[in-house]
Amino acid sequence: MKFYKFICVIILYIICVSLVWLVSVNSAAHKVEFLLSSATQDLQEGMDTMLDSIMHYLGDSICALQETAKSHTVEDMSYLAEMIQIDEINIITPDGTIIASNVPVCLGESILDSPAKEFLELLDNPGRIFISQPFRHGISNPQDYRKYLAVAYDDLSGILQLGYDENRLADNFDERFLHVIKHLRIGENGYYLGVHEAGDKIVVASKDQRYLTQQRLKDIGLSRKILDRCQPSKTYTRYIRDQECYFRYFRYAKHDLIAIVPATEIREFTHTIPIVAAVVLLIVFLVAGGIITRLITTGQHLNAMRASEDALRSKDLSIAKTIQLSSLPDTFPAYPDIFEFNVFALMDPAREVGGDFYDFFRLGTGKLFVLIADVSGKGISAAMFMMKAKAVIQACLTTISDFADAMMQANERLCEYNDAEMFITAWAAVLDYTNGELNYINAGHNPPYLKLRDGTLQRIKGLRGLVLAALPKTKYRVSTIKLNPGDTLFLYTDGVTDAVNNDQEFYGIKRLEEKICTAGQELCTEIFHDVEKFAEGAEQSDDITMLGLDYFGPPRTTEKTFPAVQEHITDITKFIETFLNKTECPAKLIAKFNIATDEIVSNIIKFSESSVITVKVEACSGLKVWRLTFKDKGQPWNPLLHADPDTTLAVKERPIGGLGILMVKKLMDDLHYSRSGNQNVLQMRKAWTPEKNS
Amino acid sequence: MNITKTKHNDKLTITVSGRLDTSTAPQLETALTNAFDGIKEMVFDFQDLEYISSAGLRLLLSANKKMLDAGGTVIISKPNQIVREVFEMTGFSDIFTID
Numbered sequence: 001m002k003f004y005k006f007i008c009v010i011i012l013y014i015i016c017v018s019l020v021w022l023v024s025v026n027s028a029a030h031k032v033e034f035l036l037s038s039a040t041q042d043l044q045e046g047m048d049t050m051l052d053s054i055m056h057y058l059g060d061s062i063c064a065l066q067e068t069a070k071s072h073t074v075e076d077m078s079y080l081a082e083m084i085q086i087d088e089i090n091i092i093t094p095d096g097t098i099i100a101s102n103v104p105v106c107l108g109e110s111i112l113d114s115p116a117k118e119f120l121e122l123l124d125n126p127g128r129i130f131i132s133q134p135f136r137h138g139i140s141n142p143q144d145y146r147k148y149l150a151v152a153y154d155d156l157s158g159i160l161q162l163g164y165d166e167n168r169l170a171d172n173f174d175e176r177f178l179h180v181i182k183h184l185r186i187g188e189n190g191y192y193l194g195v196h197e198a199g200d201k202i203v204v205a206s207k208d209q210r211y212l213t214q215q216r217l218k219d220i221g222l223s224r225k226i227l228d229r230c231q232p233s234k235t236y237t238r239y240i241r242d243q244e245c246y247f248r249y250f251r252y253a254k255h256d257l258i259a260i261v262p263a264t265e266i267r268e269f270t271h272t273i274p275i276v277a278a279v280v281l282l283i284v285f286l287v288a289g290g291i292i293t294r295l296i297t298t299g300q301h302l303n304a305m306r307a308s309e310d311a312l313r314s315k316d317l318s319i320a321k322t323i324q325l326s327s328l329p330d331t332f333p334a335y336p337d338i339f340e341f342n343v344f345a346l347m348d349p350a351r352e353v354g355g356d357f358y359d360f361f362r363l364g365t366g367k368l369f370v371l372i373a374d375v376s377g378k379g380i381s382a383a384m385f386m387m388k389a390k391a392v393i394q395a396c397l398t399t400i401s402d403f404a405d406a407m408m409q410a411n412e413r414l415c416e417y418n419d420a421e422m423f424i425t426a427w428a429a430v431l432d433y434t435n436g437e438l439n440y441i442n443a444g445h446n447p448p449y450l451k452l453r454d455g456t457l458q459r460i461k462g463l464r465g466l467v468l469a470a471l472p473k474t475k476y477r478v479s480t481i482k483l484n485p486g487d488t489l490f491l492y493t494d495g496v497t498d499a500v501n502n503d504q505e506f507y508g509i510k511r512l513e514e515k516i517c518t519a520g521q522e523l524c525t526e527i528f529h530d531v532e533k534f535a536e537g538a539e540q541s542d543d544i545t546m547l548g549l550d551y552f553g554p555p556r557t558t559e560k561t562f563p564a565v566q567e568h569i570t571d572i573t574k575f576i577e578t579f580l581n582k583t584e585c586p587a588k589l590i591a592k593f594n595i596a597t598d599e600i601v602s603n604i605i606k607f608s609e610s611s612v613i614t615v616k617v618e619a620c621s622g623l624k625v626w627r628l629t630f631k632d633k634g635q636p637w638n639p640l641l642h643a644d645p646d647t648t649l650a651v652k653e654r655p656i657g658g659l660g661i662l663m664v665k666k667l668m669d670d671l672h673y674s675r676s677g678n679q680n681v682l683q684m685r686k687a688w689t690p691e692k693n694s
Numbered sequence: 695m696n697i698t699k700t701k702h703n704d705k706l707t708i709t710v711s712g713r714l715d716t717s718t719a720p721q722l723e724t725a726l727t728n729a730f731d732g733i734k735e736m737v738f739d740f741q742d743l744e745y746i747s748s749a750g751l752r753l754l755l756s757a758n759k760k761m762l763d764a765g766g767t768v769i770i771s772k773p774n775q776i777v778r779e780v781f782e783m784t785g786f787s788d789i790f791t792i793d
Contacts (some may be wrong), residue, residue: 570717591745591776598715598747647785651758659784660748666783 013285020277028269032261036235036248039186039259046180047252048134051147051169055162056130057444057466058084059151062160064464069093069158070100077102087146088138088163092116094123099158105140111161114139119150119159126156127497127506135166135253154461170254174213177204177257179471183421190261197254200224204255222247227256237263320353320383324543327387328357336670336685339555339620339627340433341368345547346524348495348540355382356493356543357390361398366434369397372445372491372547373426373468385422389414389468393428403430407441407468407476414469424468427491436483436551441476443468446494449516453486457517460489485553486622490516490523495542499531502538507531521623523548552622556583559616564608564632569601576617576628583619585626586688592667593628596684599660600630600639608634608680624688631679638673639664639682697725704734704766711742714750722753730757734766741772746780758789767791 091100138144194204244263355375400406429440444467462479610632695712
């Protein structure tokens with residue numbers, strides 16, 4: 001009986017080990033198949049995306065320059081095509097007629113019967129940026145083999161279609177290919193090779209295998225003949241460079257691109273796992289007695305693991321949100337002492353953080369940098385990349401004086417180590433707030449709005465460059481506009497227009513434009529509430545981010561010097577009051593300024609022993625903010641150093657002095673003392689906020 | 695600034711209009727000299743007072759101390775919002791009766 005039991009256990013053990021071995025070998029085959037099919041697919045998609053982004057960039061730039069779809073001569077179009085190194089450019093009206101082209105036979109033709117018809121959808125759906133199609137034969141000239149992409153003119157007067165010839169790509173193949181494969185990996189040790197479709201010489205190879213270029217397929221154990229016998233997109237085994245390898249190839253732009261992965265890659269499945277399994281199973285069988293209890297414990301353990309995974313994931317999301325929010329400036333008013341402008345921004349992160357961010361900071365004196373940006377992707381990786389981007393852009397802007405150079409340098413640094421192939425759309429500007437000059441750079445972001453003093457709305461189109469972190473050596477050009485006092489700049493990310501309600505409708509451009517026009521001083525907040533109201537509580541998939549910049553121009557100001565004697569306090573008060581009245585200061589605020597003036601001037605006369613007092617009053621023309629500055633040439637006297645009197649004592653213990661300065665501190669928003677040269681400078685500021693003062 | 699005094703038995707009403715600050719406080723100081731004799735209730739009518747600075751508060755405090763010594767009270771009547779605010783920020787609202 002015992003013997004039978006023993007034999008049974010042995011047989012059971014052999015069956016188990018064999019099963020594990022079978023499953024491992026099967027998994028190995030699957031893994032190879034998966035590695036190679038995704039490797040070839042990634043490469044093909046990478047090449048397509050790279051071409052798309054080049055063509056999209058070119059198309060957008062042309063549309064921005066030409067503004068509207070109209071006819072041009074074949075010569076002009078040919079010149080343009082040659083300039084931007086593209087093979088076909090067609091301008092097509094909404095009815096599908098080609099009204100301008102560098103290819104004479106295309107002129108006047110209709111695209112309604114060709115695959116290009118799809119491009120007209122751009123006009124029905126202004127939200128789409130471009131439509132691209134894979135390589136195909138031309139309609140008017142079937143020997144052409146081209147990739148086509150179209151963008152719409154901003155005014156929807158037509159579309160611009162670009163064609164990129166396979167031959168052109170084949171001629172520049174190595175450069176394009178190397179850029180795309182830079183970040184592609186095949187397992188741990190796999191790599192890519194490329195040969196011309198008729199050749200045997202390796203023309204391109206993955207970075208770590210670059211020494212293989214110029215060698216022949218023969219030299220590494222493959223050959224043109226073998227390749228021709230193999231079918232594209234099927235996996236084969238072969239000794240390549242004296243090592244058992246799996247490979248698969250596909251054809252792209254007259255090249256055969258081969259993805260190779262060594263058999264050692266799947267060693268774990270063919271060797272490690274079966275051996276480990278045999279040992280483990282042996283142990284398991286030996287302690288068969290305890291197996292059931294063990295299974296129960298494992299079950300509990302699995303549940304616990306699942307729960308902790310969920311917790312980790314939601315923790316990841318909250319970490320991402322914290323990273324994103326904590327790195328953005330959110331104290332407003334951000335520059336209470338600067339009267340020339342007011343900047344406000346807000347961001348509402350989606351549950352799965354989208355990587356939006358904004359930034360603003362002063363560059364030296366008289367200049368303000370503003371930025372809004374959207375990182376591709378979501379979650380913690382987008383948040384991390386956003387942190388890096390924000391730091392890099394700030395570092396470049398503060399160390400490089402030329403704006404375009406700074407942005408180009410930022411792009412270089414963001415392209416480095418960008419293994420995840422993330423990119424950023426951004427709109428950045430430097431405002432010289434002494435004169436309203438606004439220099440800006442658009443890196444693939446949606447153009448912002450400019451609300452003029454008279455209420456009209458403009459879109460700041462200008463030149464649009466490629467997104468940041470996509471291609472090294474990208475050039476960015478600066479455009480310039482002039483802001484006038486009373487103008488407001490409004491930047492936003494597509495999370496605003498793409499906000500949806502429960503009927504899956506978009507908030508859209510039209511609602512946004514209407515709201516910008518009707519909104520008051522608190523533009524961003526009002527728009528945000530409008531979007532919230534529209535969404536009716538529907539969860540948003542993207543962050544909602546906005547930045548508003550009100551330009552007020554230099555403040556109105558007046559200044560006068562008075563003798564520092566008791567008898568002139570009334571004159572000083574009157575001088576200040578006249579200016580406050582002229583700048584429409586509310587009466588309640590004037591009373592507060594009068595009290596503060598009375599306290600400060602009488603203190604100066606008493607303590608500093610100066611013979612004169614100079615008074616300066618400034619009024620911000622946009623926001624209701626006023627600032628008083630008192631200067632005297634007496635001995636150093638800082639009223640802020642005096643301790644506040646105790647205002648809780650009983651009548652008899654109440655001290656008489658010190659109340660005046662306490663009142664000024666409480667009446668004003670801000671009181672600031674400095675000793676400058678031989679002068680005491682005392683500055684105070686007060687803003688009118690209806691809810692606080694009414 | 696204008697000051698008028700109305701006496702009714704042991705109640706003295708001092709009506710102050712305009713601005714009570716460093717330059718006008720001396721006028722009130724003069725008006726208060728010798729005004730305490732036989733007075734049990736001193737009312738400052740501030741209905742038409744625009745604002746008050748610490749120079750004015752000082753006079754009110756010393757008047758309050760004097761009235762307290764004599765066993766009387768000081769009442770601040772109908773101050774506007776700013777005057778009320780000043781009383782609150784200085785803690786004067788705790789030691790004066792305001793109506």
